[in-house]
Amino acid sequence: MREIFSRYSVRKFQDKPIEPEKVKRLLEAAMQAPSAGNQQPWEFLVVTNQESKEAIARICRYAKPIVGAPLGIVTLQNAASLAYPECVQQDLGAANENILLEAVHLGLGGVWMAIMGFRDQMKGIKEYFKLPDRIEAFSTIAIGYPAENKTPQLRYDEKRAHYEAY
Numbered sequence: 001m002r003e004i005f006s007r008y009s010v011r012k013f014q015d016k017p018i019e020p021e022k023v024k025r026l027l028e029a030a031m032q033a034p035s036a037g038n039q040q041p042w043e044f045l046v047v048t049n050q051e052s053k054e055a056i057a058r059i060c061r062y063a064k065p066i067v068g069a070p071l072g073i074v075t076l077q078n079a080a081s082l083a084y085p086e087c088v089q090q091d092l093g094a095a096n097e098n099i100l101l102e103a104v105h106l107g108l109g110g111v112w113m114a115i116m117g118f119r120d121q122m123k124g125i126k127e128y129f130k131l132p133d134r135i136e137a138f139s140t141i142a143i144g145y146p147a148e149n150k151t152p153q154l155r156y157d158e159k160r161a162h163y164e165a166y
């Protein structure tokens with residue numbers, strides 16, 4: 001698929017808003033992801049407000065690209081009554097990757113920035129956005145029209161592929 005091989009992390013963006021139908025398409029792509037038992041343990045916080053983007057960048061030390069992006073999507077894990085809680089991070093990972101690939105398809109670019117696993121950042125985002133108890137922040141994805149043009153690194157390494165036995 002072309003989008004897989006042309007994607008790279010975009011951290012600089014044009015000063016141009018994203019059309020609302022493209023924002024919706026990104027969310028549709030996210031929610032189309034597979035999940036364990038189809039449990040769909042995700043919710044999404046769409047952020048375009050500059051003050052909120054700056055707050056995210058203050059709370060999450062490696063999330064500076066959000067400040068100059070027209071759109072941030074904070075991906076959220078909803079831990080309420082899950083059939084397979086063990087799989088929730090795998091489910092969210094699939095949704096995140098769908099957003100990044102759909103962004104490329106729409107002529108956009110983005111970068112996935114971790115929150116889950118960093119307790120201070122999870123707490124900071126939870127407090128800032130007043131998230132309910134059952135909701136935890138998983139990541140922030142900064143998205144926009146790219147203002148940089150990179151050649152994606154090709155990473156295929158045959159030493160990492162094992163056939164039939166390790």
Ligand SMILES: Cc1cc2nc3c(=O)[nH]c(=O)nc-3n(C[C@H](O)[C@H](O)[C@H](O)COP(=O)(O)O)c2cc1C
Nearest residue numbers: 007008009010011062063065111112113114152153
């Ligand atoms: C789980 C995860 C967390 C990441 N966190 C950050 C981050 O906090 N800040 C950032 O600028 N990039 C972050 N990235 C982007 C990676 O640095 C990037 O994907 C990697 O260097 C490979 O480059 P590429 O995406 O251009 O192929 C993250 C990517 C993943 C998958």
